Amino acid sequence: MPTPPIRSQAMTAVAAAASVVGFLGTLYYLDIPSMVQQRTKSRKVDARCYSTGQQDKPSLAAFRILTQQVTLKETYPLAQTITKNIPVYDCTTFRLDDEAWVDRLQDELYHILLNGPGVYVVKHFFTDLGTIDAANTAYDRIIAHELAETDGAKGDHFAPASANSRIWNSFSKLCLEDPESFVTYHSNPLFRVVCEAYLGPAYRLTSQVNIVKPGGQPQACHRDYHIGFETPEATAKWPKAMHTASQLLTLQGAVAHTDMPVESGPTRLLPFSQLFEEGFMAYRLPEFNDYFLESYVSLPLEKGDAIFFSPALFHAAGQNSTDDFARSANLIQVSSAFGKPMETIDTIPLVDACWEHMMAKYEAEGMSAEVDALVRAVGEGYPFPTNLDRRPPAPGGMAPESEQNVLRRALGEGWDRERIVGELKAMSQAAAA
Template sequence: MPPSATRPGVTTAVAAFATLATVVGAIHYLEIPSLLSQRKRSRKVEKRCYDTEEEYSLAAFKTLTSQITLPTTYPLAIDVQKNIPIYDCSGFKGTETEALKDEIFHILYHGPGVFVFKHFFTNMATLDAANAAFASIIASEQAQPAGAKGDHFAPASANSRIWNSFSKHCIRDPASFVAYYSNPLFRLVSEAYLGPAYKLTTQLNVVKPGGAAQVSHRDYHLGFQTAEAVARWPKPMHDASRLLTLQGAVAHSDMPLESGPTRLLPFSQGFGEGFMAYRRGEFDAYFLEKYVALPLEKGDAVFFSPALFHAAGENRTADFERSANLIQVSSAFGKTMETVDSLPLVEKSWDILSEKCRKEGLNDEVEAFVCAVAEGYPFPTNLDRRPPAPGGMAPESEQDVLMRALSDGWNKEEVTEKLTEMRKASGA
């Protein structure tokens, strides 16, 4: 039997459709819209920094944070609650490690920005030993003469806070410290987002009954600076900031909802202007309207992007203390290639610099020299001895000291003594 004839018009339509599909496929594969956008950007100079007076689109922020987390996107999760993927660590298999890391990275970078690891610790004796060490540290610090012990977003008296609980835990009880940080899940989560050679720091926070909620915010690095300081950083550095740190918390007590576990706004880490916008009243009001929170059990952990809008909740219980070991994991990148000790350089050049400043004033050349020689970033530091300065969440930097010294006419002995004191106070 001869093949059935096909009408010429149908053949033409099929061929045209096939050609169109090929063209659309090529456009999608080559990311032509992105290429055209990149070409446009390459030919037009735009403002490199955000402006403190600029308006930021709340409508765009609402659209971004109205997305839905699909369970099918994260097949290794046991559940998705309030847009947050939930994983059960007790069920992990070694063969799933790379796939799990892929899901974690996707969550933090492209997805809702936060996930929960149930049963991050399964041996409660490990947590109990750590809690005993922390209680001993808190008691010994409270017995010391009262000083200017700062806290982020809350009066120091409202919480029991241990700065650098990582180091203090080891010194107080090395056995429980080894048991605690031998948990391989720390490495799995950290490497999933930051890659190898990361560095851990932690702070214990115990929120007492009646402890007030925090204002919504972003975290380290740019989240710890004032709006004016943040506006000095080019826009791509705002994106880079969220890639340099991983935030987390291990529950050292149960955390029922009435105790105020962390309030979270899924997908908000993707808002490019977020480090500028989170201080705006309309963004905080929207956060208060839309945030979610999940109860945690002792031994659970939550991890999230530092750019996620979040805030500790209010402890509305009458007699329950909410306890968490807060975690910041830092990327290996962002370190200088060589170690530069600014103190001897300042000592050698101060007389020349101060004379130049006396003759010319605090001009661009003087400021450029200060920026080249002195450390402009106050971290890492010892927040017990150098609490956050008023108006921000960071203490004074070496550059701040030198500019103040030049303005006030300090001599070499005065400025080197101040820098030496700062360095000593910043040590462990």
């Protein structure tokens, strides 16, 4: 019996659709779209840097779509729960003596920061709160000592100096003030687990204490170190690949040294925002800040909890709206081993030896391409690492002057050799630990 025409046509359509689906599946399996895209990129020279022009502004619509993703519990089975798109882990369930289990945990933590929401919470990071109490006691002594020596104002990279308390380089100061407390605190094996998960071995840990008192104002939405601390003009000069590299060289975090109820202003976070390639260009734009204020999430923390996130995540410390509660956190910043040069160059003897020649060349040519190249070769162009107690972020900026900044200023103002060498020596001494 012949097949009815309508049924035959339907079967033909189904078969054709199946063929198309199969073909597309094959392309996807072979990653053909990525291959085509890569070939297109290899044959077209695009601008290496992001533009600051109004017509080329980062797309808020694309940013919205990216940050409206949902974190699935199935993706992170070792997490205790997913709260407001943030994976929350409970250290009391960790099996640190099981190497295979730790490896699976580190896979999850790495994925969260690189491809997932960009932030996770670790409950009970410190189970012995006596360790936190001992550190807090030492921090109180440090704060009192520093208040007696200064006017008490401490600069903040993304907020004005205020009545809040900040200890720059609390890592070193805790060790010098209370070695026993330092040893107990940094013997916590969980530091290695989270740091190596993202940065690999040979990382370097630094920290700063921040105590936000009642009425403390929120920070502006931002991204963090390295490129996050640049001015908008300087940010645009870094090639696009460096925007990505910057966020892969640092792990940000904080250990709660007090309970942090929501009203005390724990960190405001925008999950998935670290995935936005133009984020370092975008975070200062008013429309992105407005969207952040509409969409951020914030989780309460208990004393001893910790939070870790990508430095590229849009975030900001919240406002302490309580009347009588100061929230305290030890801010953790961990650097990759790959952020260091192979050899040490001392700028001061080089400038001492060639300053008259540099000045003569500048007087003859002004800040020519040749003079500019010489400044860049002789002086350090990056102001970190430094001592932020003695060299705080400059007014209106987020970083102190670099050696190159000083050299350019000295050339423009006609300094003699003794003055520029003295200034660089004073800078070096002020930057020392």
